[in-house]
Each structure stands twice: as C-alpha cells, then as structure tokens.
Amino acid sequence: MIIRLLARRPVAAGIGLIAALALPWLIYPPVAMDIMAWALLAVAVDLLLGYGGLLSFGHAAFWGTSAYTTGLIALHTGLPFPVAIVGGALAAAALAVPIGYLSVRLSGIYFAMVTLAFAQMIYFIVNQWRDVTGGENGLQGVPRELLGADLSDPFYFYYAGLPFVLLGLWAAWRIVRSPFGQVLVSIRDNPSRARALGYPVDRYRLLAFVLSAALAGLGGGVFAISHGFASLHDVYWTTSGQAVMMVILGGIGTLWGAVLGAAVIVTLNDYLATAGFEETGIVTGAIFVLIVLLFRKGLWGTGRDLLTAARARRARPAESGEDRKVEVATERPAAVAERSGG
Numbered sequence: 001m002i003i004r005l006l007a008r009r010p011v012a013a014g015i016g017l018i019a020a021l022a023l024p025w026l027i028y029p030p031v032a033m034d035i036m037a038w039a040l041l042a043v044a045v046d047l048l049l050g051y052g053g054l055l056s057f058g059h060a061a062f063w064g065t066s067a068y069t070t071g072l073i074a075l076h077t078g079l080p081f082p083v084a085i086v087g088g089a090l091a092a093a094a095l096a097v098p099i100g101y102l103s104v105r106l107s108g109i110y111f112a113m114v115t116l117a118f119a120q121m122i123y124f125i126v127n128q129w130r131d132v133t134g135g136e137n138g139l140q141g142v143p144r145e146l147l148g149a150d151l152s153d154p155f156y157f158y159y160a161g162l163p164f165v166l167l168g169l170w171a172a173w174r175i176v177r178s179p180f181g182q183v184l185v186s187i188r189d190n191p192s193r194a195r196a197l198g199y200p201v202d203r204y205r206l207l208a209f210v211l212s213a214a215l216a217g218l219g220g221g222v223f224a225i226s227h228g229f230a231s232l233h234d235v236y237w238t239t240s241g242q243a244v245m246m247v248i249l250g251g252i253g254t255l256w257g258a259v260l261g262a263a264v265i266v267t268l269n270d271y272l273a274t275a276g277f278e279e280t281g282i283v284t285g286a287i288f289v290l291i292v293l294l295f296r297k298g299l300w301g302t303g304r305d306l307l308t309a310a311r312a313r314r315a316r317p318a319e320s321g322e323d324r325k326v327e328v329a330t331e332r333p334a335a336v337a338e339r340s341g342g
Contacts, residue, residue: 028270
C-alpha cells in the first residue's frame with residue numbers, strides 16, 4: 001500500500017514518510033504521537049468536508065467512542081493493543097451508521113447542528129454511564145500490551161502506533177482518488193445533477209460519513225493507548241471544533257493540509273502549555289483568524305498555488321522564446337518574396 005503511494009507520488013510521499021519516521025527524534029515523542037493521531041482525525045474531517053461538502057461538528061463522538069472502546073478492550077480482555085484499536089475503529093463506524101442515516105439528508109448548517117447534537121448526546125451518555133466509563137474520572141491505566149513487548153517508553157510506542165496512522169492516511173488518500181471519491185466530489189459540487197445522473201446521493205454520503213468516522217476512530221484509539229487513558233474531553237464538542245480548525249488552517253480539500261494544520265496546532269498548544277501560558281485558545285484563535293484572512297486556501301493550498309504560479313512564470317520565457325522562433329521562421333519566406341518582388 002505504502003509502496004504504491006510512493007510509486008505514484010514519490011517526492012511528496014517520500015518526504016512525508018521520512019518526516020513521520022524522524023518526528024520523535026525532533027520533538028518529545030508523546031507530542032509526536034499526538035500530532036499523528038490528531039492528523040488522522042483532521043484528515044477524517046477533511047474527507048467529509050473537503051470532498052463531500054459536509055461540515056461535521058460531531059466527530060468527537062467517533063473519536064471518543066473509539067477511545068473508550070479501545071480502553072475497555074485493553075483493560076478487560078488483555079488483548080494486544082492493535083486489536084483494541086481496531087475494535088475501537090469498528091465501534092466508531094457502527095455508531096456512525098444510525099447517526100449518518102439521520103443526518104446525511106441535511107446539508108449546510110443543519111447537518112453541522114444535527115451532528116453536534118448527536119455528539120452531545122454521546123457525551124451525556126459517557127458522563128452518566130459511570131460504571132463502565134468512569135464518568136468524570138474516565139478510564140485510567142489503559143495498557144499497551146503487544147506480545148510481551150515493553151512499550152512503556154513513548155519513543156518505542158510511537159513506532160508501534162505509527163503504522164495505524166499511516167494506514168489511515170493511505171486509506172483516505174485512496175478513497176479520494178477512487179471512482180467513489182470522484183462521485184463524492186461531483187455530489188459536493190452539484191447534488192441535483194448527480195441525482196439526475198442516477199447516483200444515490202444519500203447512500204454515497206452515508207458511506208463517506210461511515211468511512212470518515214472509522215478513520216476518526218482509528219486516530220482516537222491510537223490516542224487513548226498513547227496516553228493510557230480516555231476522558232470526557234475526548235467526546236466533548238471542542239474536540240470536533242479543534243479538528244475543523246486544523247482542516248481550515250491547513251486547507252480544505254487537500255488532505256495533507258489537514259496533517260499540516262494538526263502539526264501546527266498541537267505543537268503550538270504544547271509550546272504554550274510548557275511555557276506556562278494558560279489561555280492557549282487566545283493565541284491559537286488569533287492565529288486562526290490571521291490564516292483565514294491572509295491565506296484563503298489555508299497553508300497547504302496557498303503554498304501549492306504559489307509554487308504552481310512560480311513554475312508557470314519560469315516556463316513562460318522559454319515558451320515565449322520558442323514562439324518567437326516559430327514566428328520568425330514563418331515570416332522569413334514572406335519577407336524574401338517581398339524583397340524579390342514576388
């Protein structure tokens with residue numbers, strides 16, 4: 001899978017893979033793992049928003065449901081943490097089926113508000129179901145069992161959890177470049193035309209919603225195992241809002257922009273927290289406003305456009321020179337004939 005991605009996008013995929021492998025050498029490993037887990041959540045939101053045209057404020061429900069499910073499986077069954085993470089992702093996908101079935105018929109602000117309402121319902125259930133979830137205390141002491149290997153060191157766990165994130169990123173990349181992804185984009189651009197062409201619009205949206213929830217759940221499971229606990233904050237609406245902010249910051253409909261946005265937000269929050277600054281939301285909010293005003297397509301989208309424009313400017317003089325040679329070559333016979341009186 002990764003080899004196929006490297007073959008099709010060798011430069012971008014190679015740089016991304018090297019950056020992911022080198023990340024715990026450059027920053028504190030738990031922060032590196034947070035960046036990767038949040039990146040997967042942001043990519044899941046971008047899959048639905050950038051390619052499906054559906055803004056969800058309810059992805060905290062899938063992220064948090066997976067975190068709690070992963071924690072419960074790891075705590076009470078003793079199974080290896082990869083099995084727990086997969087179980088959490090499946091639970092998130094299963095939860096997305098009824099929520100998506102009731103939501104995808106709506107669009108715009110109505111869809112966003114309905115998903116937010118469902119997410120708050122999940123938050124209330126998790127908070128009240130104390131015998132299972134621990135209520136306000138959450139699930140604590142989630143183990144990292146993997147065939148007897150010692151993964152208590154965050155540095156080693158990073159490389160144990162990284163394959164799940166890379167698998168999720170590859171799945172998102174593959175989805176948007178598949179025929180399903182192309183139909184999803186056409187539905188985003190013109191639902192009525194897609195429906196007239198015979199595509200079941202609601203069914204495509206529901207499938208995209210479930211796939212997005214599964215990717216968010218995969219990230220939530222990795223996050224819970226990495227931190228060793230699951231808390232109410234994982235299912236709170238601010239988690240969804242932060243993921244949306246990461247997508248807009250990096251660039252809607254770019255996928256890799258969501259990864260960049262997650263890296264910026266998580267790194268900035270960690271830096272401000274370690275510096276003793278408590279109101280991190282003020283700084284991140286101010287940066288978000290500046291990015292929206294100055295970079296309308298986000299960091300990744302604006303950078304891509306600037307690079308494309310620079311390449312076009314470099315190619316234009318060469319093309320102008322070739323056009324001039326052709327023009328001279330075509331004019332020369334006429335000039336000779338005029339001088340000869342012909």
